[in-house]
Amino acid sequence: MLPMKATVERLPGLDEQFIKPLPEMEPGQFEQWAALLKQRTGMRLPDNRMSFLVTNLGMRMRELGIADFQTYYDYVTSGREGMVEWGHLVHHLTVHETRFLRHESVLALIIQHCLPADSADCPTEPLSIDVWSVGCSTGEEPYSVAMAIDDRMRQLDAPYFLGMMASDISRAALATGRMGSYSHQKVREIEPRWLRNYFTETDTGRFQVSEELRKRICFNHLNILQVDDAPIGKMNIILCLNLLIYFDREQRIQIANTLADHLLPDGMLILGVGELLNWKHPHMKRFPYANTLAFQHQ
């Protein structure tokens, strides 16, 4: 059993641990780690990503006080503790880059084509809108979509229910999203009116997403390759942005097919531009809209 809290327990040796360079990674070890990553997350790690792997494994190994890649590999791949450790490591090995309003054309598409066009178009009963943000990272994407939808529905003065599922493989990223507390730097792109409506500035200068918005979003741990086992209902809108790029074509198709199966009739699947070329699905039709890659369920 390895000392999980070694850095805390061995504080006197901490500096030494940080200064000590990690050993070189052998090509065979790189292949071993790349295969593990592919098997467990589906992500492929090209050969030129060795330095990415070394840096990110190294960060975690230093936290644990482990000095060589093989010992860490054996630890991660054995027993229940290994599974727990994998949960931490996967956060270091996945890319979480995201930001509020990152995909403005996607928000415009949702407002113009997934919501009522005007008040006369609104049903008398509250409209139910179910959205799934796949690979939601730290929450900026689902919150952006929720703000855009809420803002539009308020303009239309139309009652509605928004149920949003936001899923990711990284529990650490999900915890940040669930908390909904962001730095000033993170919210700088958000227009003042939205900041006022959907955030509260805290004493510490952070911006807290309103309770009203947070309670509409359910953050769930989910590996997109294991969706079949998850009890997920049908959605009006599914976003899968900046995620498929990490998978090979066969897996991209498999993921898109699975997501298509989770759409309601007329539902919209929105992928990252260029992330899936020449995809054909019997129930999905390309929905042309500038700077987006969207498909509508027929």
Ligand SMILES: C[S@@+](CC[C@H](N)C(=O)[O-])C[C@H]1O[C@@H](n2cnc3c(N)ncnc32)[C@H](O)[C@@H]1O
């Ligand atoms: C680059 S971020 C994209 C965030 C957001 N969709 C956006 O476009 O701003 C990719 C996210 O996908 C998640 N991810 C990677 N592999 C995954 C998998 N197999 N299942 C679910 N999420 C995964 C990562 O943890 C990361 O948070």
